[in-house]
Amino acid sequence: MQMKYVTTICPYCGTGCALNLVIRDGKTIGVAPSHRSPVCSGKLCSRGLHAADAFDEARIEQPFVKGEPSDWETALGKAAELKKYAADEIIVITSARLTNENQYLVKKFAQAAGTSIGVVNGGTGVPTVKLDELKDADVILALGNVMQALPLTGNRIIQAKENGARLLYIGPQSYTAIQADTVEITDEYTELPPGFSALIKNAAHPVVVYLANDSAAAKIAETLNIKTAVLYDTNNGRGANLMGIEPLTLSESVKAAVIVAETPVMEQDIYADILQKLDILELTVVAASAETSLADVADIILPIAAQNEIEGTATNWEGRLQMVKPAVASPDGVKTLDAVLADLAGKMGITIPSGTPEELFTALGAEIPAFANITYAQIAKPEGVFLPEA
Numbered sequence: 396m397q398m399k400y401v402t403t404i405c406p407y408c409g410t411g412c413a414l415n416l417v418i419r420d421g422k423t424i425g426v427a428p429s430h431r432s433p434v435c436s437g438k439l440c441s442r443g444l445h446a447a448d449a450f451d452e453a454r455i456e457q458p459f460v461k462g463e464p465s466d467w468e469t470a471l472g473k474a475a476e477l478k479k480y481a482a483d484e485i486i487v488i489t490s491a492r493l494t495n496e497n498q499y500l501v502k503k504f505a506q507a508a509g510t511s512i513g514v515v516n517g518g519t520g521v522p523t524v525k526l527d528e529l530k531d532a533d534v535i536l537a538l539g540n541v542m543q544a545l546p547l548t549g550n551r552i553i554q555a556k557e558n559g560a561r562l563l564y565i566g567p568q569s570y571t572a573i574q575a576d577t578v579e580i581t582d583e584y585t586e587l588p589p590g591f592s593a594l595i596k597n598a599a600h601p602v603v604v605y606l607a608n609d610s611a612a613a614k615i616a617e618t619l620n621i622k623t624a625v626l627y628d629t630n631n632g633r634g635a636n637l638m639g640i641e642p643l644t645l646s647e648s649v650k651a652a653v654i655v656a657e658t659p660v661m662e663q664d665i666y667a668d669i670l671q672k673l674d675i676l677e678l679t680v681v682a683a684s685a686e687t688s689l690a691d692v693a694d695i696i697l698p699i700a701a702q703n704e705i706e707g708t709a710t711n712w713e714g715r716l717q718m719v720k721p722a723v724a725s726p727d728g729v730k731t732l733d734a735v736l737a738d739l740a741g742k743m744g745i746t747i748p749s750g751t752p753e754e755l756f757t758a759l760g761a762e763i764p765a766f767a768n769i770t771y772a773q774i775a776k777p778e779g780v781f782l783p784e785a
């Protein structure tokens with residue numbers, strides 16, 4: 396029996412906790428917290444603790460064409476029929492959970508094909524405070540379900556409260572985890588209760604916290620002119636945003652889509668809102684590691700490696716770059732996303748960059764200013780490294 400621990404990043408929220416995958420005889424059998432990472436300091440929430448199950452659940456292990464098992468040559472040949480469409484009739488839909496390097500490749504694929512690109516469950520906004528600074532705030536205004544979406548970021552808010560901070564909260568009434576000092580709770584927050592405004596105005600270190608995909612909260616935060624924690628609730632939503640990939644808009648003119656789906660299996664179906672629109676497209680190509688509701692609308696499914704099978708980097712909400720490490724081999728019949736995109740690009744007569752994850756990181760750093768002047772060696776440290784502009 397062979398056992399090993401592989402330290403990587405939690406595949407779920409944008410807090411970016413490090414975790415140790417426990418590997419026995421080439422299989423992920425569990426998760427242990429990492430005490431070396433300052434992000435989580437040996438703690439994980441229940442989602443992180445169960446990440447091992449999520450990696451293996453509902454894996455897709457061979458290509459499918461129109462719901463029938465197929466082979467790579469046939470499936471990629473069918474997928475390459477994308478080239479029949481004008482560039483503005485195709486959309487590339489990416490995931491906010493890809494590594495930076497894979498996100499870069501998806502973006503380059505869209506650029507080479509001349510198509511638009513959008514990310515599902517990403518977000519926008521630039522935080523002006525770091526995770527650890529939250530505990531030094533004296534007033535924290537939380538807009539929306541931030542504690543539930545990013546539990547260990549929420550821990551810092553609890554720490555602030557234990558240090559004497561006032562916690563103000565506005566959000567759905569069903570959310571009652573922390574409501575100390577709450578003056579008023581409302582389902583639709585469009586403006587602050589007067590008591591909140593006075594507390595924020597008189598605070599020495601006030602911080603507003605909201606989710607990066609919550610545009611109503613962003614509007615309130617903007618008017619406050621105080622430090623802001625914009626929380627991306629997917630593990631690389633910030634990376635997608637820094638790469639200039641906007642949240643998805645699906646126009647009526649779109650006839651075909653290439654979708655790189657979330658990995659691992661999620662607890663909520665983030666594609667539910669767009670399934671109807673995808674269902675009427677003429678050609679939908681899905682690259683995914685696990686089965687999701689997209690299987691119901693996909694014409695072609697291409698199985699890709701899961702996050703615990705690849706190397707790369709991820710950017711947490713505060714702009715900290717950390718390493719994603721491969722812990723196990725992919726099942727037979729599964730390819731890495733870079734190989735799938737390269738094959739598909741080749742069949743469509745376009746080219747995209749290739750290389751090791753480190754070479755791709757260097758390429759994206761040369762092209763995207765936010766990632767410039769960072770080395771892999773810096774990212775590989777237990778604490779990772781902050782992007783200079785983050």
Ligand code: SF4
Nearest residue numbers: 405408412440443547
């Ligand atoms: S807080 Fe987020 S990153 Fe940390 S273990 Fe939970 S889901 Fe994973």
